[in-house]
Amino acid sequence: MPKEFEILLYYLYVDIQDPESFASSQRRLCEENEIMGRIIISHEGINGTVSGKKEATAEYKKQTLEDLGTDRMQFKVDLSDGHAFKKLSVKVRPEIVSLHLDSQSDINPNNQTGERLAPEEFLSEMENGDVIVFDGRNKYESDLGKFKGAVCPPVNNFREFPEWIRENFSHAKGKRVLTYCTGGIRCEKLSGFLLDEGFKSVAQLDGGIINYSKNSNTKGKNFDGECYVFDQRVGVKVNSNNPKVISKCIHCDQPSQRYRNCAWKPCNDQIFICDSCEEEFGKFCGEECRGSCTKLSP
Ligand SMILES: [Zn+2]
Numbered sequence: 188m189p190k191e192f193e194i195l196l197y198y199l200y201v202d203i204q205d206p207e208s209f210a211s212s213q214r215r216l217c218e219e220n221e222i223m224g225r226i227i228i229s230h231e232g233i234n235g236t237v238s239g240k241k242e243a244t245a246e247y248k249k250q251t252l253e254d255l256g257t258d259r260m261q262f263k264v265d266l267s268d269g270h271a272f273k274k275l276s277v278k279v280r281p282e283i284v285s286l287h288l289d290s291q292s293d294i295n296p297n298n299q300t301g302e303r304l305a306p307e308e309f310l311s312e313m314e315n316g317d318v319i320v321f322d323g324r325n326k327y328e329s330d331l332g333k334f335k336g337a338v339c340p341p342v343n344n345f346r347e348f349p350e351w352i353r354e355n356f357s358h359a360k361g362k363r364v365l366t367y368c369t370g371g372i373r374c375e376k377l378s379g380f381l382l383d384e385g386f387k388s389v390a391q392l393d394g395g396i397i398n399y400s401k402n403s404n405t406k407g408k409n410f411d412g413e414c415y416v417f418d419q420r421v422g423v424k425v426n427s428n429n430p431k432v433i434s435k436c437i438h439c440d441q442p443s444q445r446y447r448n449c450a451w452k453p454c455n456d457q458i459f460i461c462d463s464c465e466e467e468f469g470k471f472c473g474e475e476c477r478g479s480c481t482k483l484s485p
Pocket residue numbers: 436437438439440441460461462463464465
């Protein structure tokens with residue numbers, strides 16, 4: 188059976204005069220076309236990931252570009268057997284990704300952002316240049332997969348980057364820094380922030396890991412593990428060139444990319460657990476959660 192659904196990932200920094208009414212028209216457009224997913228609208232732009240039948244996503248793409256009055260926005264497209272989301276959420280927020288800088292030091296990526304590198308350029312610099320590769324995502328994302336040798340800050344939220352960088356990464360100001368994230372949006376602000384902080388040479392992977400994985404020249408080379416995505420797939424394959432699994436089963440320590448949530452609901456921690464260990468021990472992050480859960484259900 189041919190795959191009849193598409194999963195879209197997209198963003199654009201663009202002035203939106205009336206975010207509330209733009210959000211209403213997005214909501215209507217999605218409902219009319221049975222599109223599900225998450226969309227964030229702000230004065231500074233739009234950031235979304237949605238799924239729907241091919242005819243529906245085609246209509247969604249066309250109408251959204253028309254409403255924005257631009258064709259600058261690129262949609263990254265994956266095929267799928269069904270929806271990747273269970274519901275639709277369209278929200279208005281102050282930022283399309285929250286770095287929470289105060290208004291004076293906030294970054295407008297249309298004015299200040301790092302140089303954009305195509306996948307081939309990123310790979311070439313990574314392999315031949317004197318560079319630091321910097322992961323602009325959270326720890327639970329880089330735990331599932333990351334570029335070889337990348338600096339992966341132990342942050343749980345994008346807002347924690349400014350402080351972490353000031354305290355732990357200032358020594359790299361004289362070096363060339365290459366940033367990357369899932370689809371490119373976080374690097375737009377992150378690379379601008381690094382420049383603002385006095386980093387001399389900052390570049391970003393254009394279109395992020397997703398674009399890099401689809402490029403026929405790079406084929407995801409030097410990305411270990413899978414790319415964390417914010418839909419029901421959790422992880423997607425990146426590297427068809429020199430792949431390697433980096434995550435390990437929490438019980439047996441064998442390589443495993445099975446990402447699951449701890450079955451003890453108050454915990455709900457994301458863990459790697461292999462098939463056979465889940466069967467044997469249950470889907471828990473440890474003894475404590477298994478104990479709490481069995482106490483409740485005799
Ligand atoms: Zn195991």
